Amino acid sequence: MGEEALCAGAVPVQALDENQRRRAAAALQATLAIRHVTAAIACQGACLMKKEHLMPGNISNRGLSRLLLAAGALAAFAAVSPAAADVKVEVANTPYELRGLTAKAIDEDIHRSAKKEGEGIVEGEVNDEVSWALDFAESNGTCSVTSDSILLKLSVMMPVWVDENRAPQNVRDSWNTYYRDLKTHEDGHKTIAMDAVNQISKLTHGATAPGPCSAMKASLEKSARDIVEVSEQAQERHDAADTKQFELQ
Numbered sequence: 001m002g003e004e005a006l007c008a009g010a011v012p013v014q015a016l017d018e019n020q021r022r023r024a025a026a027a028l029q030a031t032l033a034i035r036h037v038t039a040a041i042a043c044q045g046a047c048l049m050k051k052e053h054l055m056p057g058n059i060s061n062r063g064l065s066r067l068l069l070a071a072g073a074l075a076a077f078a079a080v081s082p083a084a085a086d087v088k089v090e091v092a093n094t095p096y097e098l099r100g101l102t103a104k105a106i107d108e109d110i111h112r113s114a115k116k117e118g119e120g121i122v123e124g125e126v127n128d129e130v131s132w133a134l135d136f137a138e139s140n141g142t143c144s145v146t147s148d149s150i151l152l153k154l155s156v157m158m159p160v161w162v163d164e165n166r167a168p169q170n171v172r173d174s175w176n177t178y179y180r181d182l183k184t185h186e187d188g189h190k191t192i193a194m195d196a197v198n199q200i201s202k203l204t205h206g207a208t209a210p211g212p213c214s215a216m217k218a219s220l221e222k223s224a225r226d227i228v229e230v231s232e233q234a235q236e237r238h239d240a241a242d243t244k245q246f247e248l249q
Contacts, residue, residue, distance in 0.1 A: 086148065086149045086150065087149075087150045087151075087152070087197055087198065087201050088149070088150070088151050088152070089151075089152045089153075089154065089194065089197075090151070090152070090153045090154070091153075091154045091155075091156060092153070092154070092155045092156070093155075093156050093157075093158070094155060094156070094157045095157070095158055095159065095160040096113050096114065096115075096157065096159055096160070097113065097159075097160050097161075097162050098110060098113060098159050098160065098161045098162065098163075099161075099162055099163050100161075100163060100167075101163055101166060101167045101168070101171065102167075102171055103171055103174045103175075103248040104248075106161060106171075106175065106248055107247070107248045110123060110159065110248075113159075114159070115157065122157075123159065123182060124156075124157055124158045124159065124182055124183075124186050125156075125157050125186075126154055126155065126156050126157075126186055126189050126190055126193070127154070127155040128152060128153060128154050128155070128190075128193045129151075129152070129153040130150070130151070130152055130153075130193070130196065130197055130200075130228065131150070131151045131153075132148065132149065132150045132151070132197075132200055132204070132224060133148070133149050134147070134148045134204055134217075134220065135147045135148075136213040136216065136217060137213070138212060138213045141210060141211065142208055142209070142210050142211075143208065143209055143210075143211065143212060143213035143215075143216040143217075144206075144207070144208045145204055145205065145206065145207045145208070145216075145220075148201070148204045148205055150197050150200055150201055150204075152193060152194065152197045154190060154193065156186070156190075158179075158182070158183065158186070159179070159182075161175055161179075174248050175248065178247065178248045185242055188238050188242070189235065189238070192231055192234055192235060192238065193231070195231070196227055196228060196231045199227045200224050200227050203220065203223055203224060203227065204220055204224070207220065
């Protein structure tokens with residue numbers, strides 16, 4: 001990508017005037033809502049952020065990181081980039097099998113087969129990787145984003161009940177309720193991951209600013225990272241609001 005390629009950083013924002021900041025901030029009030037656990041951050045030409053989203057099991061939940069949003073940095077370029085970047089989403093499913101012809105038998109198999117974490121289990125989870133890469137060009141004292149691409153990779157782990165066709169209807173009904181609640185919760189995590197990449201897309205696509213590209217690059221780096229950080233807070237709110245225990249009745 002060259003020296004103008006974007007890799008996430010933490011340099012203070014220097015972009016646009018106060019009126020544009022206020023308009024952008026107002027447009028971003030309805031941002032994101034889900035929980036992540038930051039697993040790793042790597043940077044090789046483009047910015048790569050990797051997170052884990054865990055479905056709360058009926059035994060334990062993973063702790064959450066608490067991150068703060070720098071609102072000015074987030075809003076800096078939003079007003080000048082209304083279009084969308086090239087956003088791609090890749091989903092890989094990694095199911096695990098469950099057996100049993102009664103709710104009790106299935107629940108016992110969940111405890112045997114689900115991913116272990118400490119003394120508890122993880123009944124479902126989503127791992128995601130968000131990466132973005134930008135190119136810049138400077139002309140007549142103005143810097144512009146000339147190309148931008150954003151990639152969201154999702155790896156989803158969910159249970160699959162292989163004995164469903166042989167089970168009584170009341171057990172199927174119990175399973176369907178359990179699975180629906182579990183999937184609804186995790187779909188919320190996926191939705192917010194998608195919201196985050198769309199926010200980055202709106203921030204970067206077609207963005208221009210007076211001055212050298214080094215200043216604009218630093219601003220966009222910081223603002224994109226702030227989008228990811230605010231999603232962390234929203235993820236916590238999502239889990240705090242959804243206190244349902246995923247259990248077979």
